[in-house]
Amino acid sequence: MRLLMVEDHDELAALVHARLSVAGFTADRFGTQELGRLALDAGSYDALILDLGLPDGDGLELLQWLRSRGSTIPVLVLTARSAIADRVTGLAAGADDYLVKPFSADELIARIEALLRRSSAKYDATLQCGAIAWDRRTRSAHIDGHPLAMTPRETELMELLITDAGKVVRKSKIETCFFGLGEDFSSNAVEVSIHRLRRRLEVANAGVEIVTMRGLGYLLRVAT
Structure with missing residues (x-):
């Protein structure tokens, strides 16, 4: 399964990437909204892991752009924003799941696998x-x-x-x-x-x- 991760924190991104690889996923990682858009335009991904605090704007803008194009790719928001209002806003913008930093790597993998199981029925493999x-x-x-x-x-x-x-x-x-x-x-x-x-x-x-x-x-x- 091929994942896209949009996360600007280099150390965290490297750790998550390594854990995803161990779990059998292929992951591409970019650190800005702009590069995330280019990647989504250019490639085919099974899920998106999205940070919100990006250097070129709020990750919610990328999420809204993605949903406005009719994309149904599963999106897991990975952010330090822990308030209930932030969770509601993220889910309302089109996120399928919301995980707050700091987090357990095992929980991250479990949530991604759950998203992929739910989405697999939407299209032929x-x-x-x-x-x-x-x-x-x-x-x-x-x-x-x-x-x-x-x-x-x-x-x-x-x-x-x-x-x-x-x-x-x-x-x-x-x-x-x-x-x-x-x-x-x-x-x-x-x-x-x-x-x-x-x-x-x-x-x-x-x-x-x-x-x-x-x-x-x-x-x-x-x-x-």
Whole structure:
């Protein structure tokens, strides 16, 4: 399961990240609202852990922005604000749970797992396009039951394309996602990755095609 953590306290974020890894979660961490928005635009996450006291504003603004877009991703607010009024405000803004600092790491993991159990009924864990079966939990693809080996960039690209299969995924969104991997990339990195993923899917007889929409981006669809 892939989580996004928006928390500006470096030491706390490192401790939570380590505990999440031990529990089997993959987590991306950013320290501002702006970077949190970019990450949510670029990637697909199973849950969001959100601090409220961020350097570029109140985390509730990010939460309200997220819900205004129609997103139903589970959100756990993690904050030092302990007043009942703060809890009510956070839940009213769209949070699914509210945990006050300091907290137990075991309780944090238990609450995240509970959120994911409740949300799992809202969408299928597996996405299908052509012969590709994409597992949202493990972020892996299988074709006719056989695993499809992909590089980290190809995995990110596949996730973006299959999550919005039949719709255009903008090139700028893909670039933002690649940037989040923490790697340097050239101006043609997207085109190169698209070419390699196309070839990989063709060799595997995936029954899909990646269509280039010039000036816009790319879309994945069942091969015609």
